[in-house]
Amino acid sequence: MAEITMTVNGRTVSGTCEDRTLLVQFIRENQGLTGTHVGCDTSQCGACVVHVDGKAVKSCTMLAAQANGSEVTTIEGLASGGELHPVQAAFREHHGLQCGFCTPGMIMTAVDMIRRHDGKLDEHTVRSELDGNICRCTGYHNIVKAILAAAEEMGSGSKVAAE
Amino acid sequence: MGVEGIGARVARKEDKRFITGKGRYTDDMVVVGMKHAHFVRSPYAHARIKSIDASAAARMPGVIGILNGKQLTEDGIGNIICGWMIHSKDGSPMNMGAWRPLAQDTVRYVGDAVAVVVADTKAQARDAAEAVVVDYEELPVVTDAVKAMQDGAPQLHPEAKNNLIFDWEIGDSAAVEEALKSAAHVTRMKILNNRLVPNPMEPRAALGIYDEAEDHYTCYTTSQNPHVARLVMSAFYNVAPENKLRVIAPDVGGGFGSKIYIYPEEIVCLWASKRTGVPVKWNSDRTEAFLSDAHGRDHVTEVELAFDENNNMTALKVDTIANLGAYMSLFSSSVPTYLYATLLSGQYRIPAIHGNVRTVYTNTAPVDAYRGAGRPEATYLLERIVETAARELNVEPAELRRQNFIREFPYQTPVIMCYDAGDYEASLEAAMKAADYRGFPARRDEAKSRGKLRGIGMSCYIEACGIAPSQAVGSLGAGVGLWESAEVRVNAVGTVEVLTGSHSHGQGHETTFAQLVNDRFGLPIDQVSIVHGDTDKVQMGMGTYGSRSGAVGMSAIVKALDKVEAKAKKIAAHLMEADESDIEISGGELKVKGTDKSVPWFQMALAAYTAHNLPEGMEPGLKEGAFYDPTNFTFPAGCYICEVEVDPETGKTEVVQFVAADDFGKIINPMIVEGQVHGGIAQGIGQALLEGTSYDPETGQLLTASYMDYTMPRADDLPSFNISTTETVCPGNPLGIKGCGEAGAIGSPPALMNAITDAIGNNDLTMPATPQKVWAALQG
Incomplete structure (x- = not known):
């Protein structure tokens, strides 16, 4: 099992998950942020794109453990103070x-x-x-x-x- | 037109949740105690199941239960049905084989579900599914419909000799043969319509919840028609009686037909929830979707089009073989018959038409409706052969079409349909003007100077939406009525809820349906909520497919609004001591014509609910419902023109211009209609240029089962589109609308193929026109 801590949408979060857990699974299932979607299983569709340390990443191509210590922004964190991006x-x-x-x-x-x-x-x-x-x-x-x-x-x- | 009324480009109400990540799709649902399902699927296209050994899998971590087809049968779960009975021309009913939600004795396509594992996590369920040992005895395989009909071919179902499901005909064969004999010219073609995988971006999912205390079931599912799902699961699959089964289709990420059907997985999730005592969720991965979603198209057709000496069309003869896959899906039988052959007249006066359709079982995924459903197949063959005929007759393709257009309405075709209204010349002219059709030779020459082959092609399509009336479709074999329901609830504070049996999975109903209320009463759309997709909230509905939500769903809302308006006027007249015939409603007020007397809408609504001062005998409240059954199909039509440039070195085709001129009748929200056309055209270009479903003919393995192998249209495969509309009002419904959801996918493939074949000077080309095929055609 992997112990993971990262910043998601400005909040520090921690969780325990199987080593094989993908970042997208950690975001959706562990953090309950279901705005990030899974549309394929070959990293082709891009429905799962989030920002990791400021760069767009397909969150199905990365293990959650690889994002340990990173700053992650999901679609839920894009609007600020009620104002749309x-x-x-x-x-x-x-x-x-x-x-x-x-x-x-x-x-x-x-x-x-x-x-x-x-x-x-x-x-x-x-x-x-x-x-x-x-x-x-x-x-x-x-x-x-x-x-x-x-x-x-x-x-x-x-x-x-x-x- | 008000800023939020009919005809206004209103930004969508539903967008806020989607752009902020707050959409709620089936796989987003989490309930207490929920566990996860993974299906054990057949790796063989045709095999007998000798045994299933789940003993090792059952001991794996997290496993709660492993269920198979034998247990499903023991519990009395019924066969998956086909809801449209077709009779062969000899009068015999279609030869339907049994489809079990979990295969018990025989598997018939790769992906056929055999067992289901329920475990604490998705990963555990998947791991355990890998450990279920199924002993198969392989059987011979056939994937091609023509080969499947031959003597000695592998047999899929004992009910269907030579795999023939039905041999059906429409039209007058003798008249067609006579016209062919006396024709001045006959154009003949063999046309293939390639099998497609619908690929909504949200894979299918289901969450089954059995409540033992209440003996009640809830199913969250990715459905285009949750009420039909409830009806079918209740009446045919014996999952639960309707009053104990709630089906919810929350936000659904696209459908394109593939989410009409009630698949094995949602039935199994509900049943497994009762069997295991836990809520069971399943979410398809993309490869599972490729394997098990119903596919579309897959026709082989011989077609002949006859002309007299003046180039007038005299007869059309069509002989089609349609591949329906391993089992008959819910509407599979209607697609290559009443949704296809009834459109063979296209936009043309063709005095004699005959269509013969044979449908066939093969060891492939079931085939059913995909965006357009039968109408793209009809349009493709007709518009390819008309263009080919023009080349053979050496006449301008646009003029050959123009000369043969239907010009008087109503027009009774020889194949059931009676077209109610249209102006085909108007859309042809609009498209030719937008495309600068006459300027094409100069563009072709300029492209040639750059070493590119430029071609132009057009297609003049007609389609039929809002399949109806119920009595007529019933007489043709439909197992359901095709009306729609609506209920309009005016709350005591005057805000409005509209409950509809239509289902939105991208079409923007929450906005367009609210525009109807704004147009009628002047209430801001913000004060109007559209409720759909939940059988506990909306009593009954037939759902969304066949571009029916506008023509049928909105018409039901109009009928309910009529009733609300009538009662509201009575209340207002009573309050103002006026005659109800003098009451007008606008801008959120009920006014007495020619006076300055008025009552605000909310005050009238409050009066309805306080009931302190209502006309004598009037019931309190303000809530009205309606069922609307159309009198006819609607007939959207239009003209598409495509220009391509082909690189002769590589065979790669670039779509350099795409023009669409559509007649959808009245339009509620042009922005949303344009979006529908864009998306439809993209899917049509996908079919013509990129998307080809490929089964290995020996093993029946699906070779295109991921986005690495099946080419989806991407942004850089497509141009921006030049689209516009013309308008003839549909006389058949109160709003005058025809429907716009499928036109793009119907009209675009032939325009593109006509353009490519024009560019390369070789008409022998099949979809998808991949660089490899185009290059080969250039060599030959």
Whole structure:
């Protein structure tokens, strides 16, 4: 059994789990944070993307024990103080979700993508960067639109902050 | 149109929980004492079960129980049913073999469930399932429907000689033969429609809870139609009587047809909960989903289309063999018959049509409805052969279609359907304009200069939604009625709850259904809650599939709103001492026409519940229900145009433009309708370009059982779509709406295949048009 301590959404949590427990299982079953989903068993679909130490990670590709001591952010920890993250707001405004199952992973991937590209994204880049996230409902059209809109908003926001 | 009324682009109410991780799906449910199930599944496609030895597995850590088909039979759990009776053309009923929720003697496809392990944790259940020893005697295998019908082929069920389930026909064979003989031109094709795996992103799951004290069962399940699930589990599987069985379909992560059916797993979870005394949860992994979810399509068709000397269509002859897999799933028999062959007229005047359909058992997963269900198969063959005919006749494909369009409505086709309204020229024109169809030659030449082969293709589809009326579908063999129910409850403070038998698994009902109430009474949609997916809350409903939630589900709500409005007006008239015919409702107020007198909505509602001052004889309260049974199908139609560029070096196809012009009748929320079209087109492009289900023909192993092997469309496989709508109002329902859920998946595959075959100059190409196939076609 593994004794694990990590920070999840800003809170220090501890738990005991089997060595083979995946990070996604620890998050869902041990922590009860069911916003992170499991859509496949081959690390292809991206429904389980969370941030580990600030980077997007498929939480089914990592053992919980490997995340020991890490800072983990899940979809539940993205909005702050009741205010939606700009990517969350953009997904709603641009109808970037239907059944909602892939959505948490899409949003966590998008936040990371916008950060890595410093908000400078075009359609081609967004589509290429989304190749690890599968959506069966939206045809991606509105997801791409939402990410571009959020990137633009966050880009202009950071410019304002810099000025 | 108000900002939240009919026609408004309202952002979805349900999104808040989904974007913050607060959606509640079946696998998220946790109840006290809950344990976990893992199914032991057959690794063979066809085998006799000689013995099952679970003794070692039963001693493994955490194991609570291991149950098999013999115990299931002992407890009287019934066979899984097919709910639509089809008779062969000789009058005999379909030859249905038995499907046990847990196979007892014989397994017939890889993934057939044999036993279930219940243990403290998922991992323990899985470990123990590995240790269950099943001794199989392998039997010969057949996966191909045509081969399965041949003499000497392996036999799946004793009831179905040569694996033939039924041999069914529609239309006038003699008239078609006559027209073929006298035709000026006949185009002939063999068309394959590839088997698909639906792949909603949420895998199926079930949680069965038996309460011994109350002798009551609760089932959380990933269902598109929880009431039908309850009905079937109660009436046919003998799990529990309806009043002791509650079925809840909470948030459901997509369905696309695959979550209509009542599968072995939910039955077994309920039964196992009683047997073991603990709540039992099962969650499918993705490979299990590939193996055991009902698949879609899988047709082989010979088709002939006849023309007179003026290029008018005179006859269509269709001979289809449909692979239904190892067992008959819930609606499997209706898909290649009444949902398919009744649409063979397409958008065209074809005086004589005959369709013959043989359905066949094979050692593959059961095949049932997948987005479009029969209509994509009809559209694909018709739009491929019309395009091919245009090439053979050397006429412009758009003009050949235009010339043969149906232009007068209602139009009675030779294959049952009576089209009520449409304007096919309008959608054709809209699509051609949006695609700059006439400018294509210049784009083709420009692509050529870059070494790319550019092609253009179109498809003019029609489909049928809101399968109905109940009496008609009953006469065609349906085991259920296809109406919908609604109840509108106005609370004492004026807020509204709408209970519906429709089920939302991505369609946005919580928003669009609330828009109906806003449109009627002027209440903010925030004050309207939509209740669905729970048989303890909603009395009865038929669920969501076949794009029926708008045309049927919303029509039921309209009927209930009519009744609420009538009573509300009576109360308001009484309160204001006016005549009820003078009362108008708008902006959350009931007003007396031509005066400044008004009563706020909430005050009228309060009056209904205080009952201090109601018209004489009126019952207190304000709650009305309705059942709506449509008078006809609805007929969405449209035109899709696709442009591709093929790299001749690699055979890789890029979709460079995709235009859709759809006629869905009246639209409640354009944003949601656009989303439905986008998603449908993506699935259609997936079918045409990427998705091919492959069984090893010798062993029956599913070779495409993960996302490593089955190519799902990803963001970088698709373009952004250029979509628009035209409108002819549907005369058959009070809102004038037709339905939009499946059109994209129906109309897009032929447009894409017509474009690729145009680009490469070789019409001999099957879906999915993988780079390998396209490259090979370029060489030949």
